[in-house]
Amino acid sequence: MCIRFSFVEAKKSERWHSDGVIYPKPIWLGKELLARLARWSVENRKSEFKSTLSLISILRYSEAYRELKEKYKEMVKVWPEVTDPEKFVYEDVAIAAYLLILWEEERAERGMTAKQSFVDLGCGNGLLVHILCSEGHPGRGIDVRRRKIWDLYGPQTQLEEDAITPGEETLFPGVDWLIGNHSDELTPWIPVIAARSSYDCRFFVLPCCFFDFTGKFCRRQSGKTQYREYLDFIREVGLSCGFQVEEDCLRIPSTKRVCLIGKSRTYPATGEVWRDEQRTQYIRSRQGCPASLPEGGPSPSAPQVAADGAGHQDVRRAACGAGAPATGLWLPGFHPREKAEPVRNCASLPxxxxxxxxxxxxxxxxxxxxxxxxxxxxxxxxxxxxxxxxxxxxxxxxxxxxxxxxxxxxxxxxxxxxxxxxxxxxxxxxxxxxxxxxxxxxxxxxxxxxxxxxxxxxxxxxxxxxxxxxxxxxxxxxxxxxxxxxxxxxxxxxxxxxxxxx
Incomplete structure (x- = not known):
């Protein structure tokens, strides 16, 4: 019988290592293991998440992870941040290994030779960007706040300190992939930015904190866990943007391990203008604005170009309100996080x-x-x-x-x-x-x-x-x-x- 310990249980009653391996405490083995074995042997509970690494080769991933872990293990010794070095280093190594295999298999499927380019939005400590760049993928990371560790990576790792506000000026038309690794308030926007950057742009998001387009995500379904409902919301965003959205579960030391991937579109490139109008209507619907959205993808009779030949910017200007500038915000009310991280450890309470x-x-x-x-x-x-x-x-x-x-x-x-x-x-x-x-x-x-x-x-x-x-x-x-x-x-x-x- 195969037993999988949940990370939540590990955090509460077991000793876990940052590479994802769990080491139960002796007291837990003596007092709780037998009772749980008995319960697990008879229960028939279907998990609401997919099995880990369902979209890539587990063998290739395991090889890549071992190689990267050995290659970048020294980062643990020089980690200058206050965060746990083992947890963050090995988690980013695991995410990098996953993306490298995902992109390797994509090149084989598409007959590509050049390695995919990327932009990591909300890159944080920048280690994921550093690893991907060091492995030959051209890319950069953007975050609102510079980290101490950025200075250790060297000039080959491009990291930019800047606030990202979803709009016409934050598009990446020449980039293959947009990454959102615990990207917080940017998470629901990443499929939108990818869809509007170019028809060939894809996305990878690993949701953590629960944000909607302009604030905290509010639950609407009591029959699901908040995490499951939020993953379904991000999936819904990707579908509304015209992506085929796939879900996978990573092997990382975190309770938030499910990633969502948009590799291909549900509509032809000639239907971009019509689809972008649907995106705009969907985004506005999240603020309570009335929107009539199709349940499925674009029908064969859907208009392939606007009646007056309008481009993407004109469609968005009309949908967002008369007189709205094409280079403005896609939705008023979005606020990027503050550059200075607020102290929220109860010390500021009266x-x-x-x-x-x-x-x-x-x-x-x-x-x-x-x-x-x-x-x-x-x-x-x-x-x-x-x-x-x-x-x-x-x-x-x-x-x-x-x-x-x-x-x-x-x-x-x-x-x-x-x-x-x-x-x-x-x-x-x-x-x-x-x-x-x-x-x-x-x-x-x-x-x-x-x-x-x-x-x-x-x-x-x-x-x-x-x-x-x-x-x-x-x-x-x-x-x-x-x-x-x-x-x-x-x-x-x-x-x-x-x-x-x-």
Whole structure:
């Protein structure tokens, strides 16, 4: 029997390697494996996704992946970004291997000798562009924000810092393929840009975050997962643009592994003007504008040219509104991402809001015992209420909708806020606990443990437990790294960088 571990399960309860290989933890093997084997052996559940690498030769892919992994493994050692080097390097190596085999097979099918050209829209760290260019494919990458690692690639890797706004000035008529690898707000536009760039332009997108043409993607079908519904939407965009859209599942260390590919068109080149009018109507329909769209492809009776001989720009000008310039936006309301990446780790939330959520969660864990609003008295504790353990889901159910929505707008949401409140909470395996500082001080500190209170931070903050916990702080004042009252507070030391600043 063949068993496939899902990446989501691996993230939660197993140890996984960034090359896609999953190594289960011993505790998981002992407690959960047999029960899951029994369940998997009798269930008959059809996956909503295709099997991996269904569109290319698995043997050729495996060979290409091994070669590229060996060739570019040094990138892990010199990675200057804050992101996980193994995860990002081996993921881009896998995507590059897939594209190289896909394009190799396409050249064989079409009788081509020259290697395909490409443009990667929203290229990010640019490693995928670097690998494809190094393997002989002429291309470039464009992203709104330059990355540190760009300087390491050398002049043969063309990377441009620029914002992409879908319109007549962002077409690529001489390019064979457009790539959207986790391209966020550009993802639904890439089939459109490819279709309008030239009849021979193709596309490859690997959707991650869910965006519509002018904002966040809104669900419309409760019977599907949000991911499946979004993939169907991108497929619908490609079909409306006149592409034969194919779907495949990559072997990468990510929960978002499904790619969509448009290699050929459903209409002849002579039907371009009529088809472009359908594209425009479809795009406008996503904003609630009425549109009458054909269910299938263009019928044999569909007009092959406009009645007055108008070209693509005139058709788009008429469809987008009278007087709209042909070189303008294809749809008002699109906003490219900001050049400066906003900080969204709950650190920018108001202090009183954070304190309110911390008190509410602590109250839940302590079984509803009333928390103090003023300082407690120092004393010898015979017992200390360490509270219970609750899952993040159980905690979230107790918070009001407005609070959850506010947290959801921050990366990580509730879990990030609780992890940031390290003095009060401990979050392990999806469960929240009140932190017991007796155990904290007994643990052997790792040299790289940035969260441990250093001597410089000693007594620079008020002890949350001394102020709020019904039993006070579990530690005596002399041992607690936090101040038991205002009299113990010390002024925070200025960092060396700040002291050296002019």
């Amino acid at each position: 202090r009183d809001f954070i304190d309110q959520v911390v008190l509410q969660v602590a109250n839940l864990l302590l079984g509803g015992k009333r928390l103090n609003t003023g300082s407690s008295q120092e004393g010898i504790l015979k017992t200390w209420n360490g509270g219970e353990s609750l899952s993040l889901t159980e905690v979230a159910k107790e918070l009001d909708r407005e609070t959850l929505q506010r947290l959801k707008r921050e990366c990580g949401g509730l879990q990030t806020l609780l992890r940031n409140s390290h003095q009060v909470f401990e979050v392990l395996n999806g469960r929240v606990h009140i932190r017991d500082w007796r155990r904290e001080l007994q643990r052997e500190r790792r040299p790289d443990d940035k969260r441990s209170p250093s001597s410089e931070a000693f007594k620079t903050r008020i002890c949350w437990f001394f102020t709020h916990h019904p039993d006070g702080c579990v530690l005596p004042s002399a041992c607690c790294p936090f101040a038991h009252g205002p009299k113990e507070l010390r002024p925070p030391r200025t960092s060396k960088k700040k002291r050296q600043a002019p």
